[in-house]
Amino acid sequence: MSVKRTLSRVVYGSRYDRIPRGQRVYVRPGERIAREIQWRLRIRRAPVLRFQDYRERTxxxxxxxxxxxxxxxxxxxxxxxxPTGDKQGWSYRVVRCPACGFLYRNPNIRPDRLGDLYATGYDGFLTGRYxxxxxxxxxxxxxxxxxxLSxxxxxxxxxxGxxxxxxxxxxxxxxxxxxGIDRSPDSVAAANERxxxxxxxxxxxxxxxxxxxGGFDVITLWSVLARLPRPIDDFRRLRSLLAPGxxxxxxxxxxxSLQLKAYGSGWxxxxxxxxxxxxxETVPALLRRTGFAGVAFAPFYGDTVEASTTRLPERLSRRLRRNVEISGGGNMLRALAFADDEAVERWGANLQVRRLS
Structure with a gap:
């Protein structure tokens, strides 16, 4: 048993072991507040370096x-x-922007070498549990x-992507x-077969x-945003491809995510x-710079919880939802960006839309 799990058992016992790991930080009593304090202390203690100084030591x-x-x-x-992938043999550094709070990899991958991060085999993504x-x-x-989207x-x-x-x-x-569009010919061939x-x-x-x-009514990015080395350029192009509304x-x-604040480099x-x-807090800055009119977010409570395959006692379900909503939305970020005022008026009636102008 790992040290972290042993410490968790000492504090909480085994009563939360049946809850998916990703949701435990949201339902264990007092943990949200403890993790938020831990995060603020981490930011306060982390040095802020001049760009040249950071380059010289990295x-x-x-x-x-x-x-x-x-x-x-x-x-x-x-x-x-x-973060380090011990079995995969990768390691990199993540920095925080002290002005706006954005987290990003630095050094980052050059756009022309992005393909080096991806394997050539895709069979594991076609069927089965994934x-x-x-x-x-x-x-x-x-x-x-x-x-x-109904x-x-x-x-x-x-x-x-x-x-x-x-x-x-x-x-x-x-x-x-x-x-659909993707830079991998192998993936595209597999897609067209299905x-x-x-x-x-x-x-x-x-x-x-x-x-x-262009002329698209909807554009989707599923687990793609985190992989874009030039997000401003990409989102300007995507905005230009959207139809009015x-x-x-x-x-x-x-x-x-509280998981990031709890597990750090192991997130x-x-x-x-x-x-x-x-x-x-940072997605609106990206959308504002690339011409979008508004954005709405939907909290993420966990796949199995939302699909009701994990059934929590009512007390824990309320605590989970409250803590997710208070602390920034869960481990995944779900956002809907509106191209223009027409889009906000057409689709934003039942959503909490944050205007970007």
């Missing part, structure tokens, strides 16, 4: 480059974490935003005129005429191919 890998904050342009660096859990997460996220009749959808087409299959079933009416394309947004023409859906790991969101880490 090794730069062959495929890496030093970057400054993409959201606000701040050059100072506040080193926070050093496909089932991913499609469940897609459905739960779509449902969290109500009628916006029916695709007469609406065009683009899935950016479509991978092997797991979401495009669901979009077909909901009636969307759907297309699709009926939707079509997946290989390449960049500007390389595929059917995509570059269009929306953009994002699912990504949440940098405000599940720190994976070998993640470059930047967003929260409900």
């Amino acid at each position: 090794l730069l890998g062959e495929i890496e480059e030093f970057v400054t904050c993409h959201l606000c342009g701040e050059t100072r660096q506040q080193p926070m974490f050093q 496909a089932v859990s991913r499609q469940r997460r897609h459905r739960l996220t779509m449902d969290a935003f109500g009628p916006v 029916s695709g009749q007469g609406r065009r959808l683009l899935d950016f 479509c991978g092997t087409g797991l979401f495009l299959r669901l979009a077909e079933r909901r009636g969307f005129d759907a297309a 699709l009926t009416s939707a079509k997946a394309h290989a390449g960049a947004l500007e390389d595929v005429p059917a995509v570059a023409a 269009g929306v953009l859906l994002v699912l990504t790991v949440n940098a405000a 599940s969101g720190f994976t070998g191919n993640h470059l930047m880490f967003y929260s409900a």
Whole structure:
């Protein structure tokens, strides 16, 4: 038994062992407050370095480059974490922007070397438990935003970073005129084998005429945002592809998660191919800079909890929901961005929309 689990047993006993690991920090008494204090102390103790000083004391890998904050342009660096994938052999540094709070990998991966982070085999993503859990997460996220994504009749959808087409299959079933785009030819080939009416394309947004023409009512990014080395450039292109009244859906790991504050460098969101880490405080800055009119967020309580395959006692269910909502939205971040005022008026009636102008 690990040291962390042993300490947890000493404090809480075994009564929370049946609760999924990701939700325990939200339901154990007093833990939310303790983790928030722990996070504030971590920020206070972390040094803030000049860009040049940080560069001089940090090794730069062959495929890496030093970057400054993409959201606000701040050059100072506040080193926070050093995640490591022991079995996979990767390690990197995560810094915090002391001006806006954005967390990002630095040194980061050069855009022209991004493919070095990905394996060439995709068979494991086609079927089995992975496909089932991913499609469940897609459905739960779509449902969290109500009628916006419940029916695709007469609406065009683009899935950016479509991978092997797991979401495009669901979009077909909901009636969307759907297309996908991905830089991996292997993934696109696998996607087109499973699709009926939707079509997946290989390449960049500007390389595929059917995509570059725009006019999409919905654009989706499933676990893609954290992997973009130039998010401002990408989101400007995506905004230009939306039709009037269009929306953009994002699912990504949440940098405000209590799990991050509890587990630090061991957080599940720190994976070998993640470059930047967003929260409900930093996503609006990205959207504001790239021309969006508003954004709404949906709390994430955990896949099995939302799907009712994990049934919590009512007392713990209330505590989970309250703590998730108070502390920044759960371990995953679910955001719906509105292209313009027309989109806010059409789709924002039952959502808490944060205006960006």
